[in-house]
Amino acid sequence: MDMRRFVIKKTIYLAITLFAILLTNFVLFRIMPGDPIRAWIPKGISPEVAEIIRENLHLNDPMYEQFYYYLVNVFQLDFGVTSSYQMGTEVTEILIPRIFNTLVLVGIGTTIAVFAGVALGRYVAWRRGQAADTVGMAFTLTFYTMPTFLLALGLLILFAGTLDWFPLRGAYGEIPFMDNPPPYSQMSLLEKVVSRGYHIVLPVLAFSIQIMADFVLIMRNSLTDVLTEDYIITARAKGLSDEAVLKDHAMRNALLPVVTVMAIAFGWVVGGEIMVELIFSYEGIGQLTWDAVNKRDFPLLQALFLIMAVGVLFANLIADIVYTYLDPRVKI
Numbered sequence: 001m002d003m004r005r006f007v008i009k010k011t012i013y014l015a016i017t018l019f020a021i022l023l024t025n026f027v028l029f030r031i032m033p034g035d036p037i038r039a040w041i042p043k044g045i046s047p048e049v050a051e052i053i054r055e056n057l058h059l060n061d062p063m064y065e066q067f068y069y070y071l072v073n074v075f076q077l078d079f080g081v082t083s084s085y086q087m088g089t090e091v092t093e094i095l096i097p098r099i100f101n102t103l104v105l106v107g108i109g110t111t112i113a114v115f116a117g118v119a120l121g122r123y124v125a126w127r128r129g130q131a132a133d134t135v136g137m138a139f140t141l142t143f144y145t146m147p148t149f150l151l152a153l154g155l156l157i158l159f160a161g162t163l164d165w166f167p168l169r170g171a172y173g174e175i176p177f178m179d180n181p182p183p184y185s186q187m188s189l190l191e192k193v194v195s196r197g198y199h200i201v202l203p204v205l206a207f208s209i210q211i212m213a214d215f216v217l218i219m220r221n222s223l224t225d226v227l228t229e230d231y232i233i234t235a236r237a238k239g240l241s242d243e244a245v246l247k248d249h250a251m252r253n254a255l256l257p258v259v260t261v262m263a264i265a266f267g268w269v270v271g272g273e274i275m276v277e278l279i280f281s282y283e284g285i286g287q288l289t290w291d292a293v294n295k296r297d298f299p300l301l302q303a304l305f306l307i308m309a310v311g312v313l314f315a316n317l318i319a320d321i322v323y324t325y326l327d328p329r330v331k332i
Contacts, residue, residue, distance in 0.1 A: 121219025263319030
């Protein structure tokens with residue numbers, strides 16, 4: 001099977017899975033106990049007005065008709081209006097700035113975690129049993145087992161509270177060494193970059209250290225297994241240098257499990273990191289999801305769940321394609 005047929009086949013599977021996700025997301029919020037209208041509209045509204053809203057939202061129609069309208073709205077990026085953030089505001093208007101904030105935080109954090117985790121995992125695996133391996137694994141296991149909120153709180157208390165080096169909250173705002181900074185909307189591009197960079201240091205640090213530990217463990221274990229294979233012994237017997245053996249023979253196969261975890265990690269980029277965003281009061285998707293759950297904002301939750309699921313789905317599709325380049329044994 002050539003690459004074109006492989007991509008077409010995977011795309012068909014993706015379309016089927018996407019339909020299942022849409023169906024599940026549609027049904028989930030209609031089988032929940034209680035009246036979603038009562039959670040969506042202000043208390044004390046008259047039954048007549050509630051009935052008009054139900055008619056406008058097609059909630060009195062049969063389920064299959066409701067699903068049809070839901071599909072049409074989703075493909076038009078119309079997720080309805082929110083009930084918890086300036087009621088009547090389009091969900092899309094709320095999501096766009098939050099998604100951008102989360103992409104900046106989790107995107108940068110995940111990228112740092114992947115490269116640093118793979119590099120450290122490679123370093124300790126090549127020196128298995130030595131002092132570097134012991135120290136590296138002690139560092140990795142410490143942060144691997146540490147709860148995210150505990151690490152985030154520690155960084156917040158030390159660097160934002162005690163030392164006052166970084167801000168306590170927010171995705172942007174004050175600028176270091178600048179008195180009376182203008183509102184963010186009136187800042188120049190450079191000032192906006194500096195503002196975001198200043199506010200994002202601690203959240204990125206908390207997020208990337210936690211995720212990096214996963215990649216270190218996976219890379220170390222995978223590379224350790226690969227280094228015991230017969231073809232590695234053969235490569236060394238041919239007189240190849242350690243760097244050539246590691247780079248050209250071992251790393252290619254050792255990266256296969258890392259690609260899987262990497263796909264999942266990048267798939268959740270749009271999902272945010274709830275604990276980190278809550279502790280640092282970072283206005284992203286994670287914090288928005290928490291607030292939407294507490295306020296029972298069904299239209300907003302429905303959009304958030306769909307975005308997260310679709311992100312993971314497409315990330316796994318990319319991982320499947322990358323697999324075929326990394327490992328010729330994978331049949332396409």
